[in-house]
Amino acid sequence: MDAGQVDAVVWRNRALTLFDRVSVPVAVCDVYGRVVLANPAMAAECGTTPGRLRGRDVLELFRPQESTQVDRIAEALRLRRRSRYQVSVRWHSPGGAERYGELTADPVSDTVDETPALLVMLRVQGERTPRREPEPAPVTPVEGRVLALLAGGATTARAARELGLSRDGVAYHLRRLSARWGAANRTELVARGYALGVLVPGVWPPEPRGSAVE
Structure with missing residues (x-):
């Protein structure tokens, strides 16, 4: 070379x-x-x-x-x-x-x-960054059903009848959810339920996502 x-x-x-x-x-x-x-x-x-x-x-x-x-x-x-x-x-x-x-x-x-x-x-x-579905916020089975009924337009009295609770019992669960998520009213509570992945989008009547329930 x-x-x-x-x-x-x-x-x-x-x-x-x-x-x-x-x-x-x-x-x-x-x-x-x-x-x-x-x-x-x-x-x-x-x-x-x-x-x-x-x-x-x-x-x-x-x-x-x-x-x-x-x-x-x-x-x-x-x-x-x-x-x-x-x-x-x-x-x-x-x-x-x-x-x-x-x-x-x-x-x-x-x-x-x-x-x-x-x-x-x-x-x-x-x-x-790819948009990801939110991880469902943990709720109890009763809270999930209360929220789904509320999203479907149920009154406190109707939700109480369907769930076998008293009206005060339904109001108690709604107050807990509102305090936990900082929701000012029921409309905002339902909106947060969808945003946090607790309620299944695109389904009627509304239903709670199974994995969101503790």
Whole structure:
């Protein structure tokens, strides 16, 4: 191996070391968008390791928001243009949040005539945390049934008859729920029952969620 080849190997190794250590998610892809090399930061965005990204389609990992952007890039690469290309993308982080950002692709090659590879960098712009159903607030079986009857329009007297309680007994359970949830009136109490997952949404007549009952 001559001196020039030795220097080339040295600089290649230095470049790979820098590539692995840079905090920006970076990958090298072939002209079709298949990952050839990825750094740990890029792999972390996909919840995997660099080796497992090899051969994956970068536009399947990071979904383009506008297909026309991808079409323009494909046409430009076919014509061997050397511009920088940007694609707005979305993807899911390992934690489940939907992230959005921008992929920047720069064609790179040793000669002008050589089919270029793509140096791809990902810029994270933000994320949207998935909305989760609230954990049902614990209530007793009687409280759950009282609340369901109230949501269905029952009066204190009717709720007492259906549950085999006195009117004072029903009022006692309603006062406890109102104090626990800080509800100012019965309308707010019912609304909080749905918001806290105690009452099953979309069901008539109203019924308490089974898992909400202690």
